Amino acid sequence: MKLWEYSGKSVIVYTKDGESIKGFATYNDKEDFEEEQDSLSIELSDQPIAICIYEDEIDHIEVLS
Template sequence: MKLWEYVGKSLKVVCIDNQVIKGKCDGYTQALDNEPEIASISIERTKDYGIEIYENEIKSIEVI
């Protein structure tokens, strides 16, 4: 998955547990910079709150 391509876009992410997360992707972290070594994206939920989603937790991503 090329997660860096989603930075700056509004997304609908479906996780492997079927949780749906919508919001703007405001960051990407490559696997080498993460612990554990899995790439991730961050989704802005509100002005003060965001969520990080690891690549292995993502079932699908849709640009909305």
């Protein structure tokens, strides 16, 4: 999955455990953050927080227009 394609876009991320998270996506490169895998930070539209979701937790992503 090419997570960088979703950076800067409003998305709904569907996780493998059946949850969905809607918000503004920012790509996190694993090299920059010294992690084992890439991730997306999702800034929630209804709360002043962001959630980090790792690539292996994501089932699919829907881009909102």
